[in-house]
Amino acid sequence: MNLFATLEDLPFLSACYIGRIPGVQLPTDRQEALKAQIPFFKKTVKEILPAARSFFCAQEVHGTEIAIITGSAPQEDLVPNVDGMITDEPGIVLGITFADCAPVWIIDPQRKVVALVHSGRRGTEEGIVPRAIQLLQTKFASHPKNLIVTIGPCIRPPCYEVDFAKTIREQAAQAGVHEIRDKEICTACDSEKYYSYRREKGQTGHMLGLVMIR
Numbered sequence: 127m128n129l130f131a132t133l134e135d136l137p138f139l140s141a142c143y144i145g146r147i148p149g150v151q152l153p154t155d156r157q158e159a160l161k162a163q164i165p166f167f168k169k170t171v172k173e174i175l176p177a178a179r180s181f182f183c184a185q186e187v188h189g190t191e192i193a194i195i196t197g198s199a200p201q202e203d204l205v206p207n208v209d210g211m212i213t214d215e216p217g218i219v220l221g222i223t224f225a226d227c228a229p230v231w232i233i234d235p236q237r238k239v240v241a242l243v244h245s246g247r248r249g250t251e252e253g254i255v256p257r258a259i260q261l262l263q264t265k266f267a268s269h270p271k272n273l274i275v276t277i278g279p280c281i282r283p284p285c286y287e288v289d290f291a292k293t294i295r296e297q298a299a300q301a302g303v304h305e306i307r308d309k310e311i312c313t314a315c316d317s318e319k320y321y322s323y324r325r326e327k328g329q330t331g332h333m334l335g336l337v338m339i340r
């Protein structure tokens with residue numbers, strides 16, 4: 127399994143993402159592929175995050191809705207109609223699936239609150255990252271200057287004509303974030319490690335970004 131840790135310098139949380147799963151044949155239909163992967167994702171979360179109490183995965187509609195997840199939330203696997211989630215409760219795992227769109231971790235190490243959003247071309251145009259930053263400010267008293275924004279693997283130029291990762295960096299900076307991390311990994315450039323919806327013409331699996339406060 128291609129498992130990549132991220133934000134390892136922040137000991138109060140566990141953050142990682144699962145890339146391509148080698149040797150697994152997935153259904154060609156996107157929704158079917160996702161359905162087929164959810165049981166694997168659940169099992170994997172239990173293995174790699176044994177302290178997890180619950181696991182929430184955003185259903186994702188390329189919109190800007192963001193759910194605040196608490197212990198009292200219903201224990202559903204998929205949170206409907208959202209492309210982002212925020213929590214400040216230890217043991218709750220947030221999961222975002224992606225296959226060209228960017229997973230974006232927005233972390234407040236001072237207030238110990240985490241957001242994970244799905245920002246592709248459309249979500250970026252509609253400003254899901256600034257919206258998450260605003261929610262962190264209004265609901266959790268975060269200061270943008272304390273936030274760490276990390277952009278994961280996504281499709282980028284020249285593989286894709288729209289540089290939404292660059293736009294996300296600009297949006298975060300404009301919102302007052304000082305620390306923006308981006309290793310500039312392109313999902314379409316490395317088929318060994320990543321799935322790419324566009325390169326594989328839709329016949330692809332999903333990767334999974336995760337975060338949990340310990």
Ligand SMILES: [Zn+2]
Pocket residue numbers: 281282283284285312313314315
């Ligand atoms: Zn590329």
